Amino acid sequence: MADTPSAKRQRSSKDVPYELIYWPSIPGRGEHVRLLLEEAGAQYTDTAHAEDGIKTVLAQIDGKNLGDDLNPPPLAPPILKHGDLLISQTPNILLYLGPRLGLAPKIAEDDDGIYRVNALALTVLDGLSNEAHDTHHPIATGLYYEDQKEESKRCAKEYIANRLPKYLGYFERVLKGKASGEGPWLYGGSLTYADLVLFQCIDGVKFAFPNALKRLEGSGDYKGVFELYDAVKERPKIKEYLASDRRQKYSEGIYRHYPELDEE
Amino acid sequence: MADTPSAKRQRSSKDVPYELIYWPSIPGRGEHVRLLLEEAGAQYTDTAHAEDGIKTVLAQIDGKNLGDDLNPPPLAPPILKHGDLLISQTPNILLYLGPRLGLAPKIAEDDDGIYRVNALALTVLDGLSNEAHDTHHPIATGLYYEDQKEESKRCAKEYIANRLPKYLGYFERVLKGKASGEGPWLYGGSLTYADLVLFQCIDGVKFAFPNALKRLEGSGDYKGVFELYDAVKERPKIKEYLASDRRQKYSEGIYRHYPELDEE
Numbered sequence: 119m120a121d122t123p124s125a126k127r128q129r130s131s132k133d134v135p136y137e138l139i140y141w142p143s144i145p146g147r148g149e150h151v152r153l154l155l156e157e158a159g160a161q162y163t164d165t166a167h168a169e170d171g172i173k174t175v176l177a178q179i180d181g182k183n184l185g186d187d188l189n190p191p192p193l194a195p196p197i198l199k200h201g202d203l204l205i206s207q208t209p210n211i212l213l214y215l216g217p218r219l220g221l222a223p224k225i226a227e228d229d230d231g232i233y234r235v236n237a238l239a240l241t242v243l244d245g246l247s248n249e250a251h252d253t254h255h256p257i258a259t260g261l262y263y264e265d266q267k268e269e270s271k272r273c274a275k276e277y278i279a280n281r282l283p284k285y286l287g288y289f290e291r292v293l294k295g296k297a298s299g300e301g302p303w304l305y306g307g308s309l310t311y312a313d314l315v316l317f318q319c320i321d322g323v324k325f326a327f328p329n330a331l332k333r334l335e336g337s338g339d340y341k342g343v344f345e346l347y348d349a350v351k352e353r354p355k356i357k358e359y360l361a362s363d364r365r366q367k368y369s370e371g372i373y374r375h376y377p378e379l380d381e382e
Numbered sequence: 383m384a385d386t387p388s389a390k391r392q393r394s395s396k397d398v399p400y401e402l403i404y405w406p407s408i409p410g411r412g413e414h415v416r417l418l419l420e421e422a423g424a425q426y427t428d429t430a431h432a433e434d435g436i437k438t439v440l441a442q443i444d445g446k447n448l449g450d451d452l453n454p455p456p457l458a459p460p461i462l463k464h465g466d467l468l469i470s471q472t473p474n475i476l477l478y479l480g481p482r483l484g485l486a487p488k489i490a491e492d493d494d495g496i497y498r499v500n501a502l503a504l505t506v507l508d509g510l511s512n513e514a515h516d517t518h519h520p521i522a523t524g525l526y527y528e529d530q531k532e533e534s535k536r537c538a539k540e541y542i543a544n545r546l547p548k549y550l551g552y553f554e555r556v557l558k559g560k561a562s563g564e565g566p567w568l569y570g571g572s573l574t575y576a577d578l579v580l581f582q583c584i585d586g587v588k589f590a591f592p593n594a595l596k597r598l599e600g601s602g603d604y605k606g607v608f609e610l611y612d613a614v615k616e617r618p619k620i621k622e623y624l625a626s627d628r629r630q631k632y633s634e635g636i637y638r639h640y641p642e643l644d645e646e
Contacts, residue, residue: 181551184559190498190569191559193505193552205497207504209473214497225489230467233478234454240471241457248512256520257533258540269521269533276522287445288457295448295455305454 132201135161136215139174139197142166144371145318147208147247148196153314154212156359158219166366178204209240212311221311231306238292238304238312245285246319250326251372253277253379263376274379278330282323286340289316293342302342302349309353316343317350322373327380396465399425400479403438403461406430408635409582411472411511412460417578418476420623422483430630442468473504476575485575495570502556502568502576509549510583514590515636517541517643527640538643542594546587550604553580557606566606566613573617580607581614586637591644 136155140148148166155162165171175195177183185191185204192206198214205211213236216222223231256273257266292304299307304316320343324331335344350356359365368375400419404412412430419426429435439459441447449455449468456470462478469475477500480486487495520537521530556568563571568580584607588595599608614620623629632639 181555184555185561187560188498190502190556190561191552192501193509193549203494203497205494205501207501210497210501210504213477213500214494230469230478233467233469233474234452236477237456237469237471237474238454240474245457252516257537258544260540260544269536272533273521276524280522280524285457288455291445291448292454296451297449297454 132203134201135163137199138162138164138166139178139199140164140166140195141175142171143366144369145322145366145373146196146371149318149366150208150243150311150315151196151198151211151215152364153318153356153359154215154219154221154311156364157309157314157353157355158221159355160219164364167364209236209243212236212239212315216311219311221309221314223306223310234297235305235310235312238310239315241285241288242312242315242319245281245288246316246323247372249277249281250319250323253326254374254376263374267378270376270379274327278327278381282327282330282334283339286334286343289343289346290340293346302346304346309350313346313350314356317347317356320344320347322368325368326373326375328375330381333381396467398465399427401463402426402428402430403442403463404428404430404459405439406435407630408633409586409630409637410460410635413582413630414472414507414575414579415460415462415475415479416628417582417620417623418479418483418485418575420628421573421578421617421619422485423619424483428628431628473500473507476503476579480575483575485573485578487570487574498561499569499574499576502574503579505549505552506576506579506583509545509552510580510587511636513541513545514583514587517590518638518640527638531642534640534643538591542591542645546591546594546598547603550598550607553607553610554604557610566610568610573614577610577614578620581611581620584608584611586632589632590637590639592639594645597645 138148138151140146165174178192178197179194183191188202189204194206196208196211197204197206198211205214216235217224217232222235223229225232253274254263254270255266256269263270292298298304301307303309304312334340402412402415404410429438442456442461443458447455452466453468458470460472460475461468461470462475469478480499481488481496486499487493489496517538518527518534519530520533527534556562562568565571567573568576598604
């Protein structure tokens with residue numbers, strides 16, 4: 119599959135900025151992609167800030183889009199375009215970008231680090247993004263929150279009582295393990311994109327469930343996790359980004375603050 | 383991160399069978415890993431069929447396990463051990479195995495195929511495994527089905543009406559696109575692990591929602607998807623595997639058949 123004319127065309131087309139295709143006005147899953155690009159100081163465009171950016175998103179996910187010669191159509195954003203390559207799925211985009219941006223070990227015969235970082239990122243996204251989203255949409259993504267509010271209350275209560283501590287405890291354990299290396303990071307003693315994903319997800323659940331997170335942070339049981347959060351937040355490029363207007367406010371996306379879903 | 387003594391030890395330790403660490407008595411998410419190994423005729427061991435296999439699973443996911451020098455602890459099975467490498471997360475294990483077993487393009491500078499296959503596999507797992515699971519556990523994984531039966535009915539109805547056709551229609555569109563190449567497969571004109579994942583998930587939803595799937599198949603709108611399903615099922619090694627006692631029956635796992643959740 120490798121040595122086709124198109125693969126050659128592709129290689130020479132990579133010396134161009136990354137293009138992030140994502141909904142305007144929510145940080146959403148696109149935010150993970152942005153944090154990698156920002157931390158690395160990479161050149162990129164972002165439909166969230168482009169005139170008619172939403173049209174680009176809608177054209178990609180149109181039910182008539184069959185993709186192109188090289189790329190299957192994407193089901194949903196975030197979508198990354200880089201030269202001839204167009205890919206979707208948050209953890210997949212991060213996997214592509216991570217080694218290129220110095221935020222994960224290179225993919226090589228003699229280094230399996232990327233699979234460890236990918237596992238950590240997938241686990242963060244499962245527990246602190248997908249499951250957090252489902253607390254306000256437990257029945258169906260296609261229904262309004264108001265139409266599943268009672269189910270949401272039950273779901274959020276279980277999430278805060280059981281799932282949040284389970285995931286926070288897991289990452290605390292990862293940080294205590296030897297494979298995490300020295301310093302505040304999850305893997306190998308260096309910042310990887312798994313750390314950026316964990317930062318963003320903690321930031322999101324802090325917004326959604328401020329009371330619960332305050333209690334969990336205050337318990338001291340997840341010291342390493344919150345130290346990692348602070349360490350990412352203080353990185354110069356991330357700090358500059360978070361203060362810029364490129365960083366969008368949480369609203370009606372994955373992380374929503376409904377006081378009735380938080381603990382008292 | 384690459385050139386450490388441990389990375390070298392790792393390389394020489396790879397000439398050993400794969401070890402799948404997964405719950406006994408359900409196909410579950412471990413089944414995706416098995417199908418790759420079976421299709422490739424790879425040597426592997428499986429805790430599902432080992433005496434005390436469950437102890438191996440429980441030791442890995444124990445709340446005191448901190449992993450080892452190289453590997454963070456896994457949160458949940460499936461877990462793959464290969465020499466010194468130990469990784470978790472279904473799509474991550476498939477990503478590791480796919481290129482090694484000839485079921486995905488090799489990861490190389492001049493070939494981005496692996497990211498397209500990974501995106502497809504992630505999308506299948508999202509829509510036809512994770513969401514299918516949530517139809518019988520919409521409120522909390524930690525509660526019994528009986529304690530969320532009414533919510534499950536509502537969730538399954540929405541899933542069958544909206545999500546199943548959305549995902550089947552998406553994969554039909556992928557199959558119509560040029561990037562799928564010739565033949566019945568999703569990407570590049572060759573069998574990849576994304577096809578095996580789609581096969582297993584269709585098989586699972588057929589078990590869970592037989593009436594709905596019969597109607598959807600009969601509609602003719604997803605002809606390519608069901609042809610792919612049949613094409614995988616007829617591959618000699620898969621056929622032999624499915625008839626063997628290594629293939630476990632569906633029961634109380636991701637795919638469950640509750641007649642009240644299916645359509646009439």
